[in-house]
Amino acid sequence: MSADIRPGDGAPTATPPAPGLHRDAHEHNGEVHRHVHHHPERAGPGHDHGHGQGLERLTYLVSPIHDLDPRAKIVGAIVLILAIVLSPPMRAAEFIGLWALLLSAAAIGRLPLRWVLARAAVVLPVAGTIALFAPLARGGSLSVGGVAGAYAGGGWVAAWAILSKAFLAVTVTVVLSGTTPTSKIIRGLESLRVPDVFIALFSFLYRYTDVFRAQLRSLRTALESRAPSMPRVRRWRLYGNLAGNLFLRAYDRGERIHQAMLCRGFSGSLPTADTLGLSAADALLMLVVLLAAAAVALY
Amino acid sequence: MHIPDGMLDAKTMAGTWAVAATGLGIGVRAVRTRMTDGRLVLMAVLAALVFALQMLNFPVAGGTSGHFAGGALAAVLLGPWPAMIVMSAVLVVQAFFFADGGVISLGANIVNMAVVAPLVGWWVYSLAVRISDTRSARMAGAFVAAWAACVAAALAAALMLWASGAAPLLFLAGAMTFWHALIGVGEGLVTAGLVGYVFRLRPDLMRADTEILRPRGLALSLGAVAVAATGLSLLASRAPDGLETVAGTLPSLGGAGTASKLSPMAGYIVPGIANEALVGVLAGLVGLIITSVAVYLGLRSLRSRRAARG
Known part of the structure; x- marks a missing residue:
């Protein structure tokens, strides 16, 4: 970036970053973003470059959850989902506890609550249809006998199990994909x-x-x-x-x-600019995930 | 037909992951040994295209809609093994980023949409091309291939859900086959249109599939589908749940024990469940055979008419 480009030319202006922000961080319409910049100079607040929308934009936000190592997050998500899936039908306390944990992770990650809920709700029509017929598979029927008969309790527990597990598992992936840039x-x-x-x-x-x-x-x-x-x-x-x-x-x-x-020198591998490093925060994440998984799977 | 998490039981998840891992292992080996970097880049770009084409959705009766899946299309354009890899990659992205299908049930979804669908589609299409290598035969083959792939994947998903005890087989197979027979028409029209269009403008790109029409490969893929289907039915026909039986004998396994107490079917072996599984699989195979015979006869009459005219 040469010095003769003036602000207003549509070129990035070389102003120092706002105080308290990381070198690559900047503010856009009230949101702090961070991502690898391809232009060499530090860019000012209103600088010109393309930004992804929706999911992509959220992954640029700056938060402790965004800073976690992607490996820790991926492994953590899989462990958590595995525990959810293998758990016996969940009790209300388990469901609420895990959901609160996920929503607080989303809140620390500055994801809009409505966005998280809306994305997770995508699974409900499919899961709901199967869940509705689960009582049938348990030997009941959808007539009064199935709804209120001797075996109905087991059937509706199965329906609840399907619906609650599908919803929680999807919420885990929504939090993971919302707080981790795709390249990472x-x-x-x-x-x-x-x-x-x-x-x-x-x-x-x-x-x-x-x-x-x-x-x-x-x-x-x-x-x-x-x-x-x-x-x-x-x-x-x-x-x-x-x-x-x-x-x-x-x-x-x-x-x-x-x-x-x-x-550009392609020789069979695709290098990336992202560097990985495990920190104490990642260890904390794994600890929380393991405790939650153990609680859900064993309780 | 993406199966979310929380519906499959442990034995079905383990079984489907084993089948998926075997299929993908073979696929990755085949792609690595046969493909140059250039072909690999091309395959990756076409994966993005297949994903983008899933944006096409067709309204189906009753206000619901199905979207293009592309398993057969990928098999027609790239061959069965690369198609397997491409479809699995698309499924992984859907599971992690679009809440479409679960993460642990990814194994099942890979078997349905990345193994069964491309294999069935490729098998039907290559049969059609072997009978007659004209544009209309290719289009007809592509239509039936895409339709059959769609229905076969739906049936496989129904079998898996039933094997997990999520819902009765009759309801699942009926509903899934019905909707996907309708969605399959849209899928078939798009696939046939694409094949016809590309064959007219760039027939050289469609020649790639003639080299894969080896009987050995055909027999191999058919065998794989049959083994997967029988494996699944065997899994389903065993006692309801091995884990629960174990948990019943060991009182210390409190978690699983409560689950089996909550389920009224626990430990109760349905008589004739093995028959039911066998009937399901047999019905699928018979349907497949009838479809392929119909396609074969249709294409042969087409060819003889053409020969008589020319």
């Missing part, structure tokens, strides 16, 4: 010995899915504006052509990407 999760998986083929796939899914979604969206908009009242089956057949068009473009893009990677 991929880095964590890599150091947890996930095969390199998968690491490459995750990186590309992260980088290019939105590109193709945007392309697909614009193709659909074009279709809608040219043929607003097309019969449904013809529209689906056209979707096939849109997908085919997208495939050919993706194929060419893939070849270009590979060439660009070769130009």
Whole structure:
């Protein structure tokens, strides 16, 4: 960044970071963000660069939960979900305790409560449908006998077990994905010995899915504006052509990407800028997770 | 048909993870030994495309909607092993970032949508191409492949849920097959449209699949599906839950003991449950055979008509 670029040119202004903030942290519309900057100078408050929306934006927030090592968080999440899944039907105290723990982790991680609840609620329609029929599998029926009969108690306990476990398990993944930048999760998986083929796939899914979604969206908009009242089956057949068009473009893009990677010295591995390091906070996280898991699975 | 966490029991989770790990192990080996870096990058980009295409959702009767899954499509475009890897990666991302399917039930979801769906889809499609290598045969093959893959994955999911005692088999298999037979039509139309479009514009890209039409591979994948299905039915037909039986004999295992007391079916072996499992699997296999015979006859008549004309 040379000195002759003036503020107002759309270029980042080289002002010192706000007091009390980390070198890479900055404030946007009342939110403190932190992420690796690709421009060499420290950037001012209103600096110009793209920011992901929704989930991506939340992973940039600065909090003690965001600072935890991704490996600790991934392993912790899996241990917790395993305990939830293997637990006998949960008692109210267990459910509320675990839920409170997850929500407080979300609160420390500055995730909006409504966002966490809304994302976790996604699982309820699927889980609810299966749960509704669980009493049937236990030998009851949905008639009065099933609702209130001799065996109904067991059936409804099974329904509660399905619903509560599905909801809690999803809340765990929502807190994990909301407080960990995707690149760090991929880095964590890599150091947890996930095969390199998968690491490459995750990186590309992260980088290019939105590109193709945007392309697909614009193709659909074009279709809608040219043929607003097309019969449904013809529209689906056209979707096939849109997908085919997208495939050919993706194929060419893939070849270009590979060439660009070769130009930049690609030799089979995908390096990342994120560094990992376990700290006392990660040990604390593991301790809390293990205690909670033991309580849920054994109580 | 993404199974969330909390519905499968321990034996089903362990069984599905074992099948998924075996499939993925073979897949990763095949991809590593056969693919150059360039093909790998291409495969990764196409994974992102398959994921993006899942945005396409079709309204199904009754206000519900299903979205494009792409298992058969990935198999048609990339071959069965890379398709397995691609679909699993997509499922992992869905489980961790979109609350779509559980983390521990990922093994089951991988078996359904990343192993069964691509294998069935690839098998049907390669059969069609072997019979007739025209554009319409490929499109018809792709349609049936995608439809069959969708229904087969749904049936596998129903079997798993039933094996865990989540709901009765008849309800599960009926509901899942019904909805996914409808969703499968949308899936088939998109897949057939894509195959037809690409075959017209870049037939060279579709040639890649002719090399994978080896009978050995076909027999292998069919065998894998059959083994998985029988394994699951065997798991299901055993005494309700081995863990619970153990817990019943050991009073010190308090947690599992309370669970078995709460469940009215604990320790109660349903007579004929083995028959039921066998019937489910047999029904699936018979359906698969009828479908493939129908496809075979349809394509053969198409070819002979074409031959008579030309």
